[in-house]
Amino acid sequence: MFFVGRSVTGRTSRLSEVVDVSPYFQLIYCSRRPTSSDEIGAADVRDILAVAREDNARDDITGALLVDADCFAQLLEGPADKVEALFERIRLDPRHQDVVVLCRQTVVERVFPDWSMGYASPVESDEIDRTARVFANAFYAPGPAAAAEVRELIVSAVAQVQLW
Numbered sequence: 001m002f003f004v005g006r007s008v009t010g011r012t013s014r015l016s017e018v019v020d021v022s023p024y025f026q027l028i029y030c031s032r033r034p035t036s037s038d039e040i041g042a043a044d045v046r047d048i049l050a051v052a053r054e055d056n057a058r059d060d061i062t063g064a065l066l067v068d069a070d071c072f073a074q075l076l077e078g079p080a081d082k083v084e085a086l087f088e089r090i091r092l093d094p095r096h097q098d099v100v101v102l103c104r105q106t107v108v109e110r111v112f113p114d115w116s117m118g119y120a121s122p123v124e125s126d127e128i129d130r131t132a133r134v135f136a137n138a139f140y141a142p143g144p145a146a147a148a149e150v151r152e153l154i155v156s157a158v159a160q161v162q163l164w
């Protein structure tokens with residue numbers, strides 16, 4: 001079971017009910033957590049999520065953050081200018097490194113319409129292994145296939161809704 005977080009709205013995502021003809025912009029990236037002594041810990045992830053949930057709600061951005069011991073992957077979606085402006089801030093954030101974009105695309109519906117920033121982190125060993133494999137592949141061969149794999153992993157992780 002993945003450890004997951006909820007959105008500020010407190011509603012779970014109902015993917016099958018979402019029909020929206022407005023074009024949105026979606027960006028997926030992965031990055032590495034620092035390995036130095038000032039390594040980002042659980043408290044820092046909480047700080048990131050607190051800011052993300054407030055700022056993303058303001059900017060009509062939704063998405064989810066996947067975190068394992070070594071890496072981040074994040075799916076951001078919303079108005080293109082807002083998503084790109086946010087990504088520019090994230091890209092320069094010293095709390096991670098080796099930021100690699102996996103996809104930038106226009107989509108007709110959001111994957112996480114009710115999540116200002118969902119959160120998932122693998123807990124069980126099979127999930128930890130799968131997540132590590134997906135991250136390794138994403139860094140080795142970034143592109144649409146890796147983006148699809150990361151997207152699927154994030155969706156399946158936060159769909160196992162055990163809210164906190």
Ligand SMILES: Cc1cc2nc3c(=O)[nH]c(=O)nc-3n(C[C@H](O)[C@H](O)[C@H](O)COP(=O)(O)O)c2cc1C
Pocket residue numbers: 048051052053055056065072074086089090091093095096117
């Ligand atoms: C892995 C990671 C994910 C982040 N995700 C978001 C996010 O979704 N929304 C957000 O506002 N900030 C996010 N941040 C924090 C931003 O990098 C930045 O610190 C924040 O937007 C405040 O920027 P400002 O001080 O320039 O206003 C994230 C940071 C990291 C390291």
